[in-house]
Amino acid sequence: MVSHRDQEVFREDFRNRRRLSATEREALLKPYLPDPSDLPQRKSRKASISRKTPVRTFLKSQIHQLTYTIIHIFFGIAIRFIQSYHAVVDRIFAIVYYHHRTPELIRKDVKGLKRLPEHLSVILSLRKEDDALAVLMDEVAELAAWSTASGIPTLSVYEKTGILKSCIPTLYELVTSKLSSYYGTPSQQPKLQLFAPHHPVYQTSTPTDTDPSKSNPESLTLLLLSSTDGRETFVDLTKTLAEMSQNGKVSPQDITPELVDAEISEITTHPAQSDDDGDGASVFIKPEPDLLLVFGPFLKLDGYPPWHIRLTEMYCTGDTGNGLTGYGEAVEYQGFVQGLWHFAGAQMRFGR
Amino acid sequence: MATSMHLSRLRKWFLASPPIEYAISHLRELLVGALKQGPVPQHVAFVMDGNRRFARTHGIETVEGHNLGFEALARILEVCYKSGVKVVTIYAFSIENFKRSKFEVDALMEMAKVKLSQMAQHGDLLDSYGAKVRVLGRLDLLKPDVLEAVNRAVDMTSRNGDRVLNICFPYTSRDEITTAVRDTVSEYSRPLKPICSPSTGPRTPFSESHIALNIQAQRTEHNSDTESTSGSSEDGNGNTKQDRSRNKVYESGSSFSSSTTLHLGQQDGPGTKTSTPLTEGTDTDNPAFVSPETISRQTLTDHMLTKDNPPLDVLVRTSGVERLSDFMLWQCHEDTEIVFLNVMWPEFDLWHFIPVLLGWQRRISKSKQNPDAEGDFDGEGSVSAEEDDGIILRPDNKVKGM
Numbered sequence: 001m002v003s004h005r006d007q008e009v010f011r012e013d014f015r016n017r018r019r020l021s022a023t024e025r026e027a028l029l030k031p032y033l034p035d036p037s038d039l040p041q042r043k044s045r046k047a048s049i050s051r052k053t054p055v056r057t058f059l060k061s062q063i064h065q066l067t068y069t070i071i072h073i074f075f076g077i078a079i080r081f082i083q084s085y086h087a088v089v090d091r092i093f094a095i096v097y098y099h100h101r102t103p104e105l106i107r108k109d110v111k112g113l114k115r116l117p118e119h120l121s122v123i124l125s126l127r128k129e130d131d132a133l134a135v136l137m138d139e140v141a142e143l144a145a146w147s148t149a150s151g152i153p154t155l156s157v158y159e160k161t162g163i164l165k166s167c168i169p170t171l172y173e174l175v176t177s178k179l180s181s182y183y184g185t186p187s188q189q190p191k192l193q194l195f196a197p198h199h200p201v202y203q204t205s206t207p208t209d210t211d212p213s214k215s216n217p218e219s220l221t222l223l224l225l226s227s228t229d230g231r232e233t234f235v236d237l238t239k240t241l242a243e244m245s246q247n248g249k250v251s252p253q254d255i256t257p258e259l260v261d262a263e264i265s266e267i268t269t270h271p272a273q274s275d276d277d278g279d280g281a282s283v284f285i286k287p288e289p290d291l292l293l294v295f296g297p298f299l300k301l302d303g304y305p306p307w308h309i310r311l312t313e314m315y316c317t318g319d320t321g322n323g324l325t326g327y328g329e330a331v332e333y334q335g336f337v338q339g340l341w342h343f344a345g346a347q348m349r350f351g352r
Numbered sequence: 353m354a355t356s357m358h359l360s361r362l363r364k365w366f367l368a369s370p371p372i373e374y375a376i377s378h379l380r381e382l383l384v385g386a387l388k389q390g391p392v393p394q395h396v397a398f399v400m401d402g403n404r405r406f407a408r409t410h411g412i413e414t415v416e417g418h419n420l421g422f423e424a425l426a427r428i429l430e431v432c433y434k435s436g437v438k439v440v441t442i443y444a445f446s447i448e449n450f451k452r453s454k455f456e457v458d459a460l461m462e463m464a465k466v467k468l469s470q471m472a473q474h475g476d477l478l479d480s481y482g483a484k485v486r487v488l489g490r491l492d493l494l495k496p497d498v499l500e501a502v503n504r505a506v507d508m509t510s511r512n513g514d515r516v517l518n519i520c521f522p523y524t525s526r527d528e529i530t531t532a533v534r535d536t537v538s539e540y541s542r543p544l545k546p547i548c549s550p551s552t553g554p555r556t557p558f559s560e561s562h563i564a565l566n567i568q569a570q571r572t573e574h575n576s577d578t579e580s581t582s583g584s585s586e587d588g589n590g591n592t593k594q595d596r597s598r599n600k601v602y603e604s605g606s607s608f609s610s611s612t613t614l615h616l617g618q619q620d621g622p623g624t625k626t627s628t629p630l631t632e633g634t635d636t637d638n639p640a641f642v643s644p645e646t647i648s649r650q651t652l653t654d655h656m657l658t659k660d661n662p663p664l665d666v667l668v669r670t671s672g673v674e675r676l677s678d679f680m681l682w683q684c685h686e687d688t689e690i691v692f693l694n695v696m697w698p699e700f701d702l703w704h705f706i707p708v709l710l711g712w713q714r715r716i717s718k719s720k721q722n723p724d725a726e727g728d729f730d731g732e733g734s735v736s737a738e739e740d741d742g743i744i745l746r747p748d749n750k751v752k753g754m
Binding site: 060063064065067068071072075076079230231232234235237238239240241242243245246252253255256257260261298299300301302303304305306307309310311312313314315 | 382383385386387388389390524525526527529530533534535536537538540541641644645647648649651652674675676677678681682684685686687688689690691692707710711713714715
């Protein structure tokens with residue numbers, strides 16, 4: 001803690017270009033420096049000093065220990081109060097803002113917002129119960145439905161283990177049935193494309209072309225990501241580049257951020273060509289998500305692909321909520337809407 | 353308006369009065385000492401955002417705002433190092449920031465130069481406290497005079513150990529990742545030095561003609577059992593040249609490795625066999641390389657600018673902007689806790705930082721008590737298992753087996 005007088009001297013030093021000499025500055029600094037003998041590397045001297053004042057050192061450490069305990073007790077109490085407050089607020093929001101599986105209602109919730117993310121990304125976590133996969137897939141389906149209803153064209157779902165990628169057809173079924181519970185008959189449903197890096201686009205032949213006037217113009221591209229799309233992708237890229245360089249096909253000087261960006265973006269924007277129909281691979285999405293929603297007790301990226309999030313806004317639903325459950329938050333509609341409101345720089349209010 | 357000004361002046365006077373100042377400084381010391389009792393993050397990163405906005409809202413010049421920001425930095429560094437944080441990384445200047453007004457860029461550069469050269473003047477003082485300053489980023493974009501100050505400060509403190517201050521000076525994370533990829537690639541595309549068998553090591557000054565004769569004699573008997581001897585000797589060479597033990601010599605594993613590298617290996621194989629040890633000049637046509645398959649996540653991490661630092665534990669960004677803005681993307685996307693605070697950087701102090709630290713300590717001690725509850729730790733385990741799988745290369749074992 002620097003005293004005010006010294007602070008003023010220090011500021012004058014910079015402002016008026018009336019530089020203090022090195023010794024003057026050192027004199028100014030002296031009172032604030034810890035005793036060199038306190039430092040761990042001076043073991044011999046420290047030992048002798050602590051021998052001189054063993055009682056004081058002991059008392060000091062005891063006081064610190066005590067303060068640590070007290071602070072954490074009070075902090076814990078405060079946290080619990082804040083958590084219960086937020087839990088109550090959360091419940092109220094959950095009641096006030098309920099979607100009732102009506103796209104119109106969801107659209108109304110986001111109507112007043114200044115901006116909407118073009119590409120929304122979500123971090124979900126697999127729980128530990130037996131039906132964890134079913135719960136996870138249901139969450140993805142719900143999110144897909146909310147995103148389409150609020151007019152977000154691209155949704156990417158990150159789940160660390162990548163279990164979702166192994167059951168794309170089932171997930172597709174689930175999402176379509178969820179959409180039908182929101183939108184009704186298949187002809188009114190938005191078009192859905194589902195894919196993961198290194199996987200072909202999965203979409204069933206849509207029956208909507210029977211009556212184009214009635215069909216829903218909205219569409220949703222659902223992208224599945226896992227931790228292998230993060231650092232592992234860079235490792236693969238480096239391997240390829242190293243091999244090319246060893247063969248003299250590329251020189252290390254050619255590796256620029258633009259090249260890396262193009263290569264890394266390729267993976268998420270251009271899915272692998274499916275064998276049966278070539279035209280299905282026409283997916284163009286914005287590789288950089290605008291908003292990243294973290295459904296968890298605190299903001300941790302947990303291996304999310306690093307390259308594209310440099311300008312992504314992040315919002316953690318559990319930021320202020322309960323971190324006690326430990327497993328990560330349930331995916332609930334009010335959290336989703338709150339994230340969108342936050343992104344638009346708006347405050348959520350009680351009452352629609 | 354007038355009353356609030358009077359109030360703030362009164363408050364300032366009150367806080368500046370000696371007894372209060374004394375009490376507050378002792379309170380801070382007590383708090384820091386208390387924080388030290390629990391687990392402390394080893395590596396903390398700060399995005400010092402909000403200097404300009406602070407200056408604008410308080411009606412002072414932008415440059416003055418940056419100065420206040422520097423004071424805040426000094427305050428928070430004191431807290432960090434006293435409480436036991438080993439490495440602090442700060443985002444001082446982005447490559448993108450060169451696009452700002454020339455006046456501001458110049459003022460920032462001037463400030464950096466002055467502070468760094470002042471630091472260098474106190475070399476012995478820094479020595480005794482063991483803080484090491486490092487500047488990360490594209491130093492080639494700096495002006496020569498600033499660069500000189502940077503180099504002086506870095507050299508001065510390079511011998512100090514223990515505590516590290518990383519200043520990301522003209523830095524973006526994408527640039528860092530690209531550089532890491534590029535460095536890895538150029539390292540792997542540097543041909544390995546030809547094998548130096550003990551009899552022909554570079555330290556023994558034998559006559560060249562004599563050696564040439566020896567080769568002739570050796571090659572005739574060598575050809576019979578080339579496979580095993582070259583395999584083992586190359587392996588030894590790989591280990592001594594690169595101190596990373598996982599590295600493997602390309603062609604020794606080529607015949608066993610995956611299909612993508614197979615043809616390459618066959619090309620290389622005969623080339624190195626005919627020109628075994630000593631024909632140094634001629635064997636550049638078919639040089640031996642370290643296999644790219646040995647590149648792992650760790651290899652890339654070792655090429656990042658923060659390679660010797662512990663993993664990033666906490667990242668704090670002030671001013672309420674909830675983006676990373678191209679900072680520490682590689683380092684923070686795994687287990688880092690990211691915190692966005694709604695204060696301007698010049699106002700940032702221990703009081704804002706304490707809740708962050710307490711929350712972190714709470715979470716860490718909870719997950720230590722009960723690793724199953726958090727779900728973080730088994731995840732980590734599986735990652736490391738994966739990594740191990742990637743590192744252990746079957747060709748190596750097979751060669752050794754032979």
